[in-house]
């Protein structure tokens with residue numbers, strides 16, 4: 001407490017903010033940076049930070065390579081506490097043999113990547129002033145320029161109002177913030193309670209004494225990021241850690257631990273709590289409701305409690321997968337969109353499989369949600385960000401595929417997040433933030449415009465107008481395009497308490513954060529990527545840096561171009577034709593998206609993601625416009641490309657309005673999920689097992705094992721099916737072969753008939769109607785009849801014991 005007041009006292013010399021207001025800003029910033037973590041993860045984080053800081057501070061950074069490696073591996077053991085449970089997996093590991101991504105990210109990759117507390121990867125080695133951990137300084141060892149002064153200088157040269165975004169809608173920004181919160185969250189250091197204006201190795205502060213807006217404030221500050229260790233050729237350096245899995249697995253909706261997920265789930269159902277579609281209702285589960293259900297969830301809900309200094313009307317605090325959900329009302333509404341998608345899908349699946357257990361429905365709906373979110377990123381956001389430049393990066397490897405893809409089995413590093421992406425490239429969107437939150441009616445007329453600066457962590461506008469109105473508002477509204485200055489909402493007023501006249505500056509924070517993480521200067525990346533095999537083509541014919549680049553270097557960076565912060569350089573690149581950013585920023589982002597596509601076990605286009613062509617095809621039909629129609633209130637029509645600005649064109653297509661009813665006609669869960677022959681096989685197997693046991697049959701396990709084995713022979717069929725239509729179906733198309741697919745309900749009381757129906761309708765019917773001769777392996781086609789005969793024999797053995805032929809045997 002004493003420490004806190006000493007530190008605050010100096011920041012409060014400010015007189016511009018009261019103690020309460022300063023505490024509100026600090027608390028809101030903390031909400032953006034920390035938790036909720038399980039006790040085990042939280043204690044690993046504190047331990048690894050203490051270990052890392054002690055290791056570099058007591059001995060300096062220089063060591064033999066193998067010593068450094070030993071120390072790094074000790075740090076890794078701390079972040080993978082009970083290694084057998086949490087660390088990576090090997091192919092032989094049964095526990096990892098799941099159809100569904102693990103909520104805590106385990107079993108993604110043998111390295112342990114894909115689970116929380118992994119260090120960020122780097123595209124260039126760290127550049128700390130002392131060589132191992134103090135914030136970056138100038139190439140001559142002097143301090144770098146004051147970040148607020150750089151921010152103010154650029155604002156004086158570039159008016160954000162001159163940059164209306166003509167290419168994309170604000171909805172793209174909102175989706176960008178949402179996917180950021182899916183993949184990464186860097187925690188503050190645990191070694192200090194609160195930073196202030198005094199010098200402290202865990203803090204980074206900068207003077208604001210001569211600032212026109214913060215004139216009466218002594219300084220602004222950030223708490224430095226928590227750390228683990230890395231080894232660069234025997235140099236031990238601090239490496240920042242990610243609290244999240246670093247993968248696009250919808251943790252932003254479901255959380256990152258079983259405990260968190262259980263808090264969100266409606267007990268005894270496959271649904272997430274908070275299903276109220278009425279405007280002003282409980283659009284998400286309330287903290288209070290969850291706590292009342294079980295007080296052990298308080299460690300999950302507490303980080304979601306909104307601060308009354310921002311949420312002055314006292315709206316309920318809602319829980320989602322990530323506590324940044326209500327940082328602004330656009331983002332909160334986007335959360336509702338994908339929470340609801342889970343429940344809508346779960347309901348559809350329950351209609352298709354009325355007897356399926358809750359876990360099956362929940363897991364399928366979650367996996368479906370994951371796939372739709374990844375599809376949104378790769379098929380709508382990435383093309384909107386880079387347009388025709390996608391062709392120039394790495395031979396077009398980020399483009400999507402209409403058929404399942406076979407990724408290399410060999411994933412050398414596993415999914416990682418690049419530090420340059422976290423601190424710099426993906427923060428570019430901060431410069432696109434508007435001054436307003438807007439809502440629109442069902443005809444997309446803007447009906448409300450509220451100040452963003454008064455609505456941080458305040459769900460007011462969403463509660464008044466509903467998430468549908470806000471999402472439509474974002475799809476209608478074109479905020480700013482990226483550039484080297486910020487709108488007032490985030491330039492002076494970030495996290496402004498309702499009683500204060502200003503908040504803080506996000507541009508300055510971003511510059512400081514890059515230095516905190518030891519991110520090399522812009523020029524080093526520019527020089528590297530111009531010759532990079534994946535990115536070099538992006539630089540050909542590019543227009544270069546914006547005007548004032550030289551005067552920035554002269555006036556702020558003492559003529560030292562190499563000193564310019566990566567973040568500042570990226571913002572000053574002229575954009576590539578059709579793209580939202582310049583070549584270096586695009587290169588960093590595309591490298592990130594390439595890693596997330598090729599190194600993640602659970603990439604939605606991978607052949608082994610669904611093992612069902614029918615589900616793959618269904619996912620491919622559901623775009624963001626369709627999700628809006630499926631989930632939001634008052635939706636009659638929707639822009640078919642909600643991320644693209646009205647009147648703008650992308651890759652030869654222009655956005656147009658379409659009727660929701662037309663889009664929804666395409667989404668037929670009964671057709672696609674009803675075609676899950678593996679699921680039907682499992683249901684039948686369960687019924688046979690139960691029947692044999694009830695009948696007291698001898699050695700039922702043997703029959704079950706034989707049936708399981710023969711059923712596996714038919715797995716390939718759903719992998720090669722195409723419900724949308726084959727050019728060349730095995731049985732000449734629906735109804736044309738000898739058999740027709742028919743989705744029957746397995747009945748416990750009529751197992752004998754269910755077995756017959758399974759063979760006739762599920763196996764033979766599916767084969768005739770949906771197996772495509774063009775892409776099915778010819779050996780499997782040749783063996784189909786033989787395997788069906790074998791299956792008949794095996795089923796007959798069980799049928800005998802079940803009394804299907806008269807007397808039980």
Ligand code: HEM
Nearest residue numbers: 032173176177180184185186328422426427429433509513
């Ligand atoms: C009004 C909208 C937004 C606000 C107020 C906001 C605010 C913030 C704040 C306060 C931080 C933490 C800064 C720090 O201490 O280092 C942050 C981090 C970040 N933001 Fe935003 N942001 C917004 C929108 C976005 C958007 C649209 C994107 C991307 C498309 C984005 C990407 C990021 C990234 C990548 C980080 C780093 C996260 C981490 O390392 O934990 N933000 N944002």
